[in-house]
Amino acid sequence: MQHNVKPTRSTSRGDPWPVRWGLTLAALAVLIVLVLVPVVNVFYQALERGLAAYWHNLFGDPNTRHAILLTLMVAPPAVLANLVFGVACAWAVTRFRFPGRAILLTLIDLPFSVSPVVAGLMFVLLFGMQGYFGPWLRAHGLKIIFATPGLILVTAFVTLPFVVRELVPVMEAVGPEEDEAAVSLGANGWQMFWRVTWPNIRWGVLYGVILCNARAMGEFGAVYVVSGHIAGRTDTMPLRVEKLFQEYNTPGAFAVASVLTFLALVTLALKTWLEHRERQEIAEALASTKTKEKQ
Template sequence: MAAEPETTPLNRRRGADPWYVRYLLVGLTLGIVGLLVLVPLVNVFSQALANGVGAYVRNLFADPDTRHAVFLTLMVAPVAVALNVVFGVAAAWAIARFRFPGRAVLVTLIDLPFSVSPVVAGLLFVLLFGGQTAVGAWLRDHGYQVIFAPPALVLATAFVTFPFVARELIPVLEAVGPEEELAARSLGASGWQLFWKITVPNIKWGLLYGVILCNARAMGEFGAVYVVSGRIEGQTDTMPLRVQKLWEGSDNPAAFALASVLTLLALVTLVLKVLIEPKVRADKEPAAKAG
C-alpha cells in the first residue's frame, strides 16, 4: 500500500524531464563517483600490488614495526568501540526514555565530536594529561603514561567515534517506545532482566549497525591519534600512522600495501552495512513491523 504513492510521481518526473537533463545528471554523478571514489580505490590496490603478490605479502608481514601497527590497531579499536557501546547505550537510553533538564544540551553534546576537528580532540587530551599539567605530572611520578601511550590512543579514538552508537540508538529506542518495557516491569521483571530480555533484542540491529560504523571509523582514525601518539615506531603507531610514516619514508609499495588493508576493511564495512540496513529500518518503523 505504501508502494503506489511513491512510484507515481517518479514516473511522472521521468516523462517530464528532457532527455539531456537526465543524461547530464546521471553522467555527472557517475563521473564524480568514478573520479573521487573508483579511481583512487583502484589506484590503492594497483600500487600495492605493483611489485607482485610476494612483495605485497612481504610488505605487510616482514617489517616488525608494520606488524606491531596492525596489532596495535586490533587492540585499540575494539576497546574504544566497547567503551562507546557502554556510553552510547546509556546515553541513548537516558535521552529516549526520560525527560530531564539539560536533555537538549546532552543531545547536542553527543554530536560534539562530529563538529570538533580530530586534531583539536587530540590536543584536548594532551592539555588534560600532558606533562605540563597536574594530572599528567602525578601520573608520570607514579610510573603511568596516559599520553603518548596506548591508553591515550583509546581515549582519543573513543572521543572521535562517540556519536556513532548513540546517534544510531536514539531513533530506534524512540520508535520502539516504552510499552513493552512497562509491561515487563508491571509483570515484575527486574531492571537487569528488562534490559537483556526486552531492550537489547529490540535494539540489537541498530546497535550492531552503530558498532560497525564506529569500528570502521576507529580503525581509520588519524588526526586525534597522531597528536596523542608521540609517533614512537613499533610502539604507538597505529595502522593509519604507519601508512603515513611509510609514505614519508618514500616506501610507497609498503605504504599502499597497508593502505589496501584499511581499504579492504572499509569495503567489508560497506557490505555489512548494506546487509544490516533493512533490519535497522524495520526496527525504526514499528508500525510496518506490526502490519
C-alpha cells in the same frame, strides 16, 4: 506521490534525452573520478608487484606488523566503551526527562564538531607532562600520552557519538511501553533489558558499533597528536601509512592503505545489509498486519 527511490521513467514531464543522459553521465563521471578510481588504485598499487611482495610489505616489516597489532588493540576497547556508554546514554535520554538533558544531547555531538587535532591536544593538555595531571601520573609511574592508553582515550572520544546517535531515534521509535509491560509482569531490570529491550535495539546497536569501529580504526588526527608518532610503539595503521609514504616506501604505504580500504568496504557492505534487513522486517510486519486486518 511515491516515496521510493525507483527511477520513475514514465513521468509526464518527460525530460529530453540529452538532459537525462547528460546528468547521468556527469554524476557517473564524478563518482568514477572521485571514488572508484582512487579506491581501485589503492589495491592496484598495493598488489602491483604480486601477492608475495604484498604479503611481505604487510607482515615483513616489524613496525608495520606492530602498527596493525596496535590498531587491533586500540579499537576494541574504544568501541566497547562507546557501546556501553551509548546504550546507557540513549536509555537515559529517551526514557527520562531530567535537568541537563538538552545539554547532554548537545555534548554528545561535540566530538563530531571539534577538529580531531584539537581533541588530541585537549588530552595532551590534561594528561601530558606539562598538563594538569602530568606530574601526578609521572609520580605514580603511569603513562597515558605517547602510550596506548592515550590512543584508546582519544579514539573513544572521537568516536563517542556513533552508537548514541544511532540508538536515540531507534529507542524513541520503539517507545517505553514494552519495557513497562515487562516490569509490570514481574521482570527485574536485568531480565527486562535482555529479554525485551535488547532484541528491539540490537540491529541499531550493531549498526552503530560497525560505524564506530570503522572510524576508530581509521582515526588519524587525534591519534597523531597523542601518539608522538613513535614507530614500533605508538604508530597505528593510519599513522603507519603516512610514515611509509613519507619514507618513499609507496608499495608499503599502499599495502597498509589497502587493508584500511578493505575494512571500509566491509563496513559499507555490512551497513547496507543491516539497512536492507531492517527495511525488510518493517515491510514484513506492515504487510502481515494489513492482510490480517482485511480478513
